[in-house]
Amino acid sequence: MARPRTPLLSRDRIVAAALRLIDGEGLEVLSTRRLAAELSVSGPSLYNHFATKDELLDAVVDSVIGEVDLSMFGRPDTPWPEALRAWARSYRAALAAHPNIVPVLAQGPGRRPNALRLADAVFGHLVDSGWPRGQATRIGALMRYFVTGSALASFAAGFPADAEVYDAADYPHLGEAHRLAGHRGTVDEGAFETGLEALLEGLVLRFERLAARPVR
Amino acid sequence: MARPRTPLLSRDRIVAAALRLIDGEGLEVLSTRRLAAELSVSGPSLYNHFATKDELLDAVVDSVIGEVDLSMFGRPDTPWPEALRAWARSYRAALAAHPNIVPVLAQGPGRRPNALRLADAVFGHLVDSGWPRGQATRIGALMRYFVTGSALASFAAGFPADAEVYDAADYPHLGEAHRLAGHRGTVDEGAFETGLEALLEGLVLRFERLAARPVR
């Protein structure tokens, strides 16, 4: 077939179909052929819209980043610790809604539009709140480390559910670790919330120390 | 050729060669054929030692985790904040020494021997220091989130070096972001250290609050 009268594909259509496939069946299922079949076209047709499969995956990642709520940064009266907390939760929720794309998201450069928009919002609010620019940059970075790390893989699932794995000679403190996998949601969520609160508390202390001496 | 008189391969040899190849040329270069060629054998021979390529990669990951220094947890007189700090730095350094395998490491379950040994050491030291077991579990998890997140991708490299990308209408606060990529090392390292200190400070506050009320 030659060029159709009405376009069969668009970047948005392709991205949405790819995300649906990845969410529904996993990242490794996303081949160009499989995705094309979902869109009732042939594999190479995708290359009319994306130069490489990686470019397509970048666009999928950016659409997920676009789901992160940034509204808390648009309210100058919202204290930065509260804004960071709300944002980190929204960020993690967006990633949790699409766990299968997170490995790509966590690894790749963040340089696409929604990622830059996110960085701009966080950085802007911190600087407006009084953080020096260099520190604000670091906070943007470290929060990304923490949130993407927490969304990437389940900590609890890393422990086999078979109690016999934990030979007391090798792992003297892991006698109860086989129970973790069965509480995966609460363990992982609890760790995220604990870490988030610890980070915020630590940053508040740092901010107060900065406020107690001249801002340069 | 049939079975040789002296073994050509062993799991350790295969893992070491795989890590060398990944470190030297990247993860995507590691095909079974390429790895086999490095070992002067044929691709399918690897399957005598590992059931799948994923199992091989798991073993490579575990060898990297084995490089993390855990000695600070063997000294009961070392305060837990100092032990966590030293460990997090060693953990990140081990990952920084092998950046190309980090995506696999960060994503996969941690259930192999060295990963369990690491978890045992951290958990054990925290519990011995007075942390309740549930909290100690969370701390082990959140530290993993943070360290692997920080080692996974450069934050600074996520910002294009071309200043024209940052249209002030879209990104009003990112006027200087094009400079980040040129300071990649110091930005990323600084963010890690800032986050680590904030985490530890926050956890110290939490520990003191726990100590101020009955331990259950």
Added chain:
DNA sequence: CTCGTAAAACTTACAGCGCTAGTTTAACGA
């Protein structure tokens, strides 16, 4: 020592992968 079994190497081959090159037709603008 013999013999059956398991193990470790090789070769051949499969199905699937991302992507290129070439062809056909439609859209677009001069």
Added chain:
DNA sequence: TCGTTAAACTAGCGCTGTAAGTTTTACGAG
């Protein structure tokens, strides 16, 4: 109208992980 560009298809390439079959060696039981 016509040349160029764009979007779809087909055929095909080199590469991927891995299965199946063959050959030889190691091992342990009898």
